[in-house]
Amino acid sequence: IFLCSPCDTNGKVHAAILYTARYLGIDEVYKVGGAQAIAAMCFGTISIPKADKIFGPGNTYVTKAKELALQAGIAIDLPAGPSEVLIIADHTADPDFVAADLLAQAEHGADSQVVLLTNEPRLSEAVNKAIERQLPALDRKKIIQQALVHSISVVCDSLEECIAFSNAYAPEHLIVATNDATMLLDKVTNAGSVFVGHYSPESAGDYASGTNHTLPTNGYAKSYSGVSVDSFVKKISFQEISPEGLNQLGPTIETMAEAEGLAAHKHAVRIRLNKLSYEQ
Amino acid sequence: IFLCSPCDTNGKVHAAILYTARYLGIDEVYKVGGAQAIAAMCFGTISIPKADKIFGPGNTYVTKAKELALQAGIAIDLPAGPSEVLIIADHTADPDFVAADLLAQAEHGADSQVVLLTNEPRLSEAVNKAIERQLPALDRKKIIQQALVHSISVVCDSLEECIAFSNAYAPEHLIVATNDATMLLDKVTNAGSVFVGHYSPESAGDYASGTNHTLPTNGYAKSYSGVSVDSFVKKISFQEISPEGLNQLGPTIETMAEAEGLAAHKHAVRIRLNKLSYEQ
Numbered sequence A, B: 001i002f003l004c005s006p007c008d009t010n011g012k013v014h015a016a017i018l019y020t021a022r023y024l025g026i027d028e029v030y031k032v033g034g035a036q037a038i039a040a041m042c043f044g045t046i047s048i049p050k051a052d053k054i055f056g057p058g059n060t061y062v063t064k065a066k067e068l069a070l071q072a073g074i075a076i077d078l079p080a081g082p083s084e085v086l087i088i089a090d091h092t093a094d095p096d097f098v099a100a101d102l103l104a105q106a107e108h109g110a111d112s113q114v115v116l117l118t119n120e121p122r123l124s125e126a127v128n129k130a131i132e133r134q135l136p137a138l139d140r141k142k143i144i145q146q147a148l149v150h151s152i153s154v155v156c157d158s159l160e161e162c163i164a165f166s167n168a169y170a171p172e173h174l175i176v177a178t179n180d181a182t183m184l185l186d187k188v189t190n191a192g193s194v195f196v197g198h199y200s201p202e203s204a205g206d207y208a209s210g211t212n213h214t215l216p217t218n219g220y221a222k223s224y225s226g227v228s229v230d231s232f233v234k235k236i237s238f239q240e241i242s243p244e245g246l247n248q249l250g251p252t253i254e255t256m257a258e259a260e261g262l263a264a265h266k267h268a269v270r271i272r273l274n275k276l277s278y279e280q
Helices: A015-024 A034-043 A060-071 A095-106 A121-137 A141-149 A159-169 A202-207 A243-259 A263-279 B015-024 B034-043 B060-071 B095-106 B121-137 B141-149 B159-169 B202-207 B243-259 B263-279
Strands: A084-089 A113-118 A152-155 A173-177 A193-196 A237-240 B084-089 B113-118 B152-155 B173-177 B193-196 B237-240
Touching (some): A034 A060, A084 A095, A095 A121, A095 B263, A193 A202, A202 B237, A202 B243, A202 B263, B095 B113, B095 B121, B095 B141, B095 B173, B113 B121, B113 B141, B113 B159, B121 B141, B121 B152, B173 B202
Parallel strands (some): A113 A152, A173 A193, B173 B193
């Protein structure tokens, strides 16, 4: 297991990243990031080894490079691209909290998308006003403004309609900002990670709640799970059949091989069964 | 869950396939196979729905089509292409059994590859003779002969060297035809499915031993597992944080957000903590 991470302008990798790598027992760190890091891990270079599988989120360029790596025969965790959040909020939601969560997701990059769904028209208006109030104080307001240009707010007839919209959108992050979310949660079929109630900001998932935050974006939550311990596990199946076992299983194998028209598959069993009956 | 399967010349899907579909509760079957079936499931047609994930092995064209589907945003099980077997055999192996297993794999298609590794030069010769003896009686001998053209037999210095070769090759199917295989098996790092001992033909794995036989080919066993129940599972993470919980986790989230330079992430926590302290 080795790590690629970009440097700051002084040519240093961030101390928090190096500390974490050391803590995890990763002692091979290369000072490179972006699409060029993916290319190096995909094909190998004089100094960077070729990887079997590449993990980690990134911007549009990194995601595209990982897609090309996949075509070149290297496995990837999942196509995790520009970040997105979808919030379903009802009349119990605090417009300030909803606005803050939308702004937090929008600061990831100009290509981020944030979506608000609500069954309460007044909430939609109150959130817009809260965004205007909160935005000026934020460091990355230019990025946020760019992201907000292609972000949307939709007033639906019911919370059920919000969930149906969300399942079709398949958001990376879904925040359900309602008082009694349990019944709604049963209907969530497509989402990366779900944040329930008014005190579960998405930034908790990024940093502290313990769920993984490398998640499927761009509709991929319809087909992909987020990164988990499973993503690092490779399974090999082993089977050992005894002579007695083959005597029992053999006829099944022969019938099935014959049904598929694969005589040599049947023969590989028959030649063993013949020898066993000759030895008896 | 729906099924695509090619027809025979009478326009019928094989009865065994239809029986199995019914048995599994799959009542949607389309009469189409090959790359065109993959294209239909990837984009959807008037009669065939668009799928979220496509499962199933196939020839070179199907594998290529699945790779293109992956680029178009549809998940696939794994890149399972032309079949292959690698056999590691020592002096205890029966040349007839080894030959039969090589022939069984070779009948899958002209693009199949079969590999024999042994530390016993005489076994290699005996297997070649057994292949010549067994081949004439097999139905698909033309296909087998084409596959054998690009197949190889290698005499190594030791069984350990055989395993090292096998791990570099990462075979779809690995047969370890030795008397005491246990010590060797611990060293297997890259393989799809492993068949242990003299009475475990690969055809048992295809039809009866219970292991899945949709497996990674072409070196992909370095990075991919075979299909398993996990392949059909999608995981969504849920998190709900109470006001007390956010009071405890909040400072950690704020520190981490600040370290990453994401002020709006910190703000989404701070605005909640402020309201909580105001309410108290």
